[in-house]
Ligand code: SF4
């Protein structure tokens with residue numbers, strides 16, 4: 036790894052895997068960590084301090100459901116005291132009275148609220164929690180009343196792709212500054228539910244047209260970000276902006292990872308905060324250096340003009356589909372096995388036609404939802 040190593044800018048802190056919802060596309064691993072494996076308050080504060088020293092400017096506080104941590108106000112205050120921009124990523128249900136205001140007072144800069152559907156029945160069914168849609172609407176109103184800028188996050192798949200126009204209307208009516216239309220990435224629970232979640236090609240194309248038209252029509256009113264689905268792509272996305280390039284994430288037990296699904300690559304061992312400092316892990320971890328930059332690339336990536344645009348795509352998707360984390364992301368049309376993506380889409384269609392896979396979600400396990408320190 037001879038290229039110049041820059042400090043990280045962003046960090047995703049998964050404070051807990053506990054969540055009252057059970058989304059079948061959850062990015063948490065299949066093996067969820069229990070509350071007794073979570074870092075305590077002081078260890079998170081030490082980690083945040085080291086992150087700020089390392090150059091991190093933005094921290095996304097996520098989960099699971101991060102508001103289940105009773106110490107969330109303290110964690111936000113610790114980051115705020117170091118001048119770090121804080122974004123809370125929440126499912127927005129069962130947040131106690133007064134807490135959103137307390138988060139804002141502690142220095143929270145932004146709140147990102149996910150909706151499983153634009154219709155109450157869809158939200159409640161996908162998250163497997165009756166009444167959740169109404170609670171989320173209330174959380175959005177409370178966030179705006181507390182003066183917090185708001186992003187609505189809409190994870191898109193076969194069961195809500197036709198609701199994209201309604202997601203846009205809902206985000207506008209809630210006074211959101213940003214709407215993220217993000218097609219589900221097939222890793223973790225989403226990979227286990229691929230047959231049930233994969234949309235039809237015609238619906239994907241319709242969705243892209245609707246989003247493009249809305250982006251033009253609503254320019255200056257609301258920012259609409261669009262994350263297209265990899266399986267229908269010509270080129271892959273730069274996953275996490277490139278492996279260990281300018282961001283990293285930390286699991287609830289302090290394991291430091293380049294991305295959500297990195298632990299699905301069996302040849303890599305990831306270190307935990309406390310075993311080494313964050314700076315040591317960022318700089319020297321063999322797992323972080325394994326796919327950093329371009330030197331690890333083989334053909335066709337090695338000589339491709341896009342190699343510093345998408346950084347070869349997603350290593351975890353290469354592992355899941357090619358069985359080789361160092362392969363070109365099969366989402367890329369230059370990959371020798373790109374045709375496998377179309378085959379997988381066809382297989383999901385056949386599975387839906389042959390069975391009740393369309394309806395049968397493997398719901399994420401719910402976990403214990405009591406608050407912890
Ligand atoms: S179950 Fe749903 S709401 Fe909970 S962490 Fe996973 S994706 Fe988010």
Ligand code: SF4
Nearest residue numbers: 336339341342347367
């Ligand atoms: S060949 Fe590699 S670098 Fe080129 S577009 Fe495809 S994934 Fe990106």
